[in-house]
Amino acid sequence: MLSHKRKYIKLAVVAGLVVLADQFTKALILKYLPYHQSITVIEGFFDLTHIHNPGGAFGLMANMSATIRTVIFLFASSLAVGLIFYFYKKTPPTYSFLATGFALIFGGAIGNLIDRARLGIVIDFLDVYLGPYHWPAFNIADSAITVGIFIFGFHLLFNKMPE
Numbered sequence: 001m002l003s004h005k006r007k008y009i010k011l012a013v014v015a016g017l018v019v020l021a022d023q024f025t026k027a028l029i030l031k032y033l034p035y036h037q038s039i040t041v042i043e044g045f046f047d048l049t050h051i052h053n054p055g056g057a058f059g060l061m062a063n064m065s066a067t068i069r070t071v072i073f074l075f076a077s078s079l080a081v082g083l084i085f086y087f088y089k090k091t092p093p094t095y096s097f098l099a100t101g102f103a104l105i106f107g108g109a110i111g112n113l114i115d116r117a118r119l120g121i122v123i124d125f126l127d128v129y130l131g132p133y134h135w136p137a138f139n140i141a142d143s144a145i146t147v148g149i150f151i152f153g154f155h156l157l158f159n160k161m162p163e
Helices: 002-032 065-092 096-119 142-157
Strands: 038-042 046-053 122-130
Touching: 002 046, 002 065, 002 096, 002 122, 002 142, 065 096, 096 122, 122 142
Parallel strands: none
Antiparallel strands: 038 046, 046 122
16 A cells, blocks of 8 residues: 555656646746747757747647637547556556656646646747757657656567556
């Protein structure tokens, strides 16, 4: 029983830290960096750029009606949060690395879900590029989701999956 309690404390701490860092950085961007403005951090490679993403990953469905898009993304995000929680719950305590990955994904999904519910968009600001080649802007929540997915993929490739 104690290991199950620790498991859920870990979920709360990891996901909570992701949500706090995500929402805090987005609040700073909203307050101090005007929309579509940039601050160069590493010349030719990394800027902080205030972007609003009304769509999904890589701007998916950004041109769709705002109401329909919001309903779809709120539903999909809520479903994803529920599924990740289910996977986390089913992960044995011995798979601590995998549980951390799921907690990162869970926290990231909640961070972006908060933006969608509150603003109808997601605030992105991390702009990585090499010369004229830009990766789509992203945020802390997106980063946590990406790291969590890499951990999950690593687990699928190199560890036996729990039954």
